[in-house]
Amino acid sequence: MHRYRTHTCGALRDSDIDQTVRLSGWCHRIRDHGGVLFIDLRDHYGITQCVADPDSPAFKDAEKLRAEWVVRMDGRVRRRPEGTENPDLPTGAVEVFVTEIEVLGPAGELPLPVFGEQEYPEDVRLRYRFLDLRRDKLHQNIMTRGAIVDSMRRRMKEQGFFEFQTPILTASSPEGARDFLVPSRIHPGKFYALPQAPQQYKQLLMMSGFDRYFQIAPCFRDEDPRADRLPGEFYQLDVEMSFVTQDDVFAAMEPVITGVFEEFAKGKRVTKGWPRIAFADSMRKYGTDKPDLRNPIEMQDVSEHFRGSGFKVFARMLEEQRNQVWAIPGPGGGSRAFCDRMNSWAQGEGQPGLGYIMWREGGEGAGPLANNIGPERTEAIRAALGLKAGDAAFFVAGDPSKFVKFAGLARTRVGEELNLIDKDQFALAWVVDFPMYEYNEDDKKVDFSHNPFSMPQGGMDALTSQDPLTIKAFQYDITCNGYEIASGGIRNHRPEAMVKAFEIAGYGEQEVIDRFGGMYRAFQYGAPPHGGMAAGVDRIVMLLCGTTNLREISLFPMNQRAEDLLMGAPSEVSPKQLRELHIRLNLPDAK
Numbered sequence: 001m002h003r004y005r006t007h008t009c010g011a012l013r014d015s016d017i018d019q020t021v022r023l024s025g026w027c028h029r030i031r032d033h034g035g036v037l038f039i040d041l042r043d044h045y046g047i048t049q050c051v052a053d054p055d056s057p058a059f060k061d062a063e064k065l066r067a068e069w070v071v072r073m074d075g076r077v078r079r080r081p082e083g084t085e086n087p088d089l090p091t092g093a094v095e096v097f098v099t100e101i102e103v104l105g106p107a108g109e110l111p112l113p114v115f116g117e118q119e120y121p122e123d124v125r126l127r128y129r130f131l132d133l134r135r136d137k138l139h140q141n142i143m144t145r146g147a148i149v150d151s152m153r154r155r156m157k158e159q160g161f162f163e164f165q166t167p168i169l170t171a172s173s174p175e176g177a178r179d180f181l182v183p184s185r186i187h188p189g190k191f192y193a194l195p196q197a198p199q200q201y202k203q204l205l206m207m208s209g210f211d212r213y214f215q216i217a218p219c220f221r222d223e224d225p226r227a228d229r230l231p232g233e234f235y236q237l238d239v240e241m242s243f244v245t246q247d248d249v250f251a252a253m254e255p256v257i258t259g260v261f262e263e264f265a266k267g268k269r270v271t272k273g274w275p276r277i278a279f280a281d282s283m284r285k286y287g288t289d290k291p292d293l294r295n296p297i298e299m300q301d302v303s304e305h306f307r308g309s310g311f312k313v314f315a316r317m318l319e320e321q322r323n324q325v326w327a328i329p330g331p332g333g334g335s336r337a338f339c340d341r342m343n344s345w346a347q348g349e350g351q352p353g354l355g356y357i358m359w360r361e362g363g364e365g366a367g368p369l370a371n372n373i374g375p376e377r378t379e380a381i382r383a384a385l386g387l388k389a390g391d392a393a394f395f396v397a398g399d400p401s402k403f404v405k406f407a408g409l410a411r412t413r414v415g416e417e418l419n420l421i422d423k424d425q426f427a428l429a430w431v432v433d434f435p436m437y438e439y440n441e442d443d444k445k446v447d448f449s450h451n452p453f454s455m456p457q458g459g460m461d462a463l464t465s466q467d468p469l470t471i472k473a474f475q476y477d478i479t480c481n482g483y484e485i486a487s488g489g490i491r492n493h494r495p496e497a498m499v500k501a502f503e504i505a506g507y508g509e510q511e512v513i514d515r516f517g518g519m520y521r522a523f524q525y526g527a528p529p530h531g532g533m534a535a536g537v538d539r540i541v542m543l544l545c546g547t548t549n550l551r552e553i554s555l556f557p558m559n560q561r562a563e564d565l566l567m568g569a570p571s572e573v574s575p576k577q578l579r580e581l582h583i584r585l586n587l588p589d590a591k
Contacts, residue, residue: 004072010046012091016077021096023048024072024104026134027065029115037062039098041073049086049095050075061101068114068134070105073098122551127565129556141553144264145541149216151263152237152537155256161212161239166201168194168218173515178222180232188582194220197534199453200519202240203491206530207522213240216537230538230550231562239488240532246474246490249531250430257478257486257535261426264544269425278433284400287408289434292482293427295415299407302327302395305381311372314397322399326407329385330392330414334358338417339367339392345413351406355395359387369395412482426543428480433457436473437504448505450475454489455531456501463500478535485540488533495523
């Protein structure tokens, strides 16, 4: 017999009855039923119920066991007594009558329970992550993550892609976030950077003649924590293709992502034939470039119905050309209580309030706005929004560039409060035609709005003749249920166009050559048209596991302060290490 086990804790079935077996695992739960001890023994594969009664030679040892002790148990498989079967367990028809117990690893008092899924403070869970990972839901999420990555790999290879590994130590590059820097011991005063993404390397692979690249790539960004991104590092399905248009990238990747979602959707519907939504339309209809299409609400510009109206607040705003009034339909929200609740919510978001109109039976509009603009305009708004009695509409006004984010939040809030969001689907879409540039108010300059290596629509002509803020790029995102899960673009592969694109954003030609010399040189020697994308593995897994917290799908995440509580990182290093790296610390004064 094997030293530790003949079977795993998820293996025993009816066919094993009367066999003598050996199991090893953790004591998941111990129950005393009138002097008979029931020990749920757990390992990676499942749980088996083990039984010791006073007649068992192992009973005295069984009485000493505590939760999470690691033990070996020998015994005979028998059928569970009628009425005590557990249909929720694959092993639920049988149990093991224990004849011998060996303690392999006793456990101290637990800082958090493994049995059950109780909420526990995050700092405790992260400090004792090895215990947290034993909990069933988190353990299964990690296994699901591995299966999703396997599915991605398989589907990419079926599409003719080849997997490559790009360097981790690289050069610093302005990709929108701070780099993690690594000091060089043998080049004093110089630093490597951890890659924010394999962007330049994957483009260089296309220069090198490798036609279809992919990688499950680790990426490192020294960003402030965000709800939808883990601090420090994350993983993406990184992709690049040669001799492709935007449509070719879509045709290759849509079935991969759709297939992964369908495989792990657990019965939820998955969008087929994804809609393509222009960035400008997405912002106008949904107030965001990552719309949750499970929410049927679409906002509309209703400025014409308030221009010159009796509602002077909006009418005066509309005298300025850039200002608009947007309506957020609220089907079924036509009660005073709901409208007041939305108004209070808006005030909690730092807004003066949220104007509204309610429609009563007979189609009459009600509320201060309706009273001010009159029945004719109120009816025109109702007709434009396709609303009926019992519905409402909410209004935001001003410069859309300033209120659009709040309008998007209000749309989401109305959809959630009125239960309009279809939770039984994964609604996927392409968002396309992103602006190439944006105006940076802080630095008072034109800056890249997305990936700086993307091809402008119109090419060199657009860069030389158009207002930069009107140039669109061949850039695109994949969105799902309100999250951006992928981003990509067709690349700017002509060196003169690359230099011009960076010049518009304030980079001189020599600076472009200094910072992107490898790619700039490669473009001089026959660069194929190419494009690609990167899909966020963590976010996709999070969605498919049905959680909104990335820490629930990652093995050893940091906390919101970018600290690894388990390993104690970041940590101080010795003076000897600093001397070897030619580094002297200049710490801020302690407050």
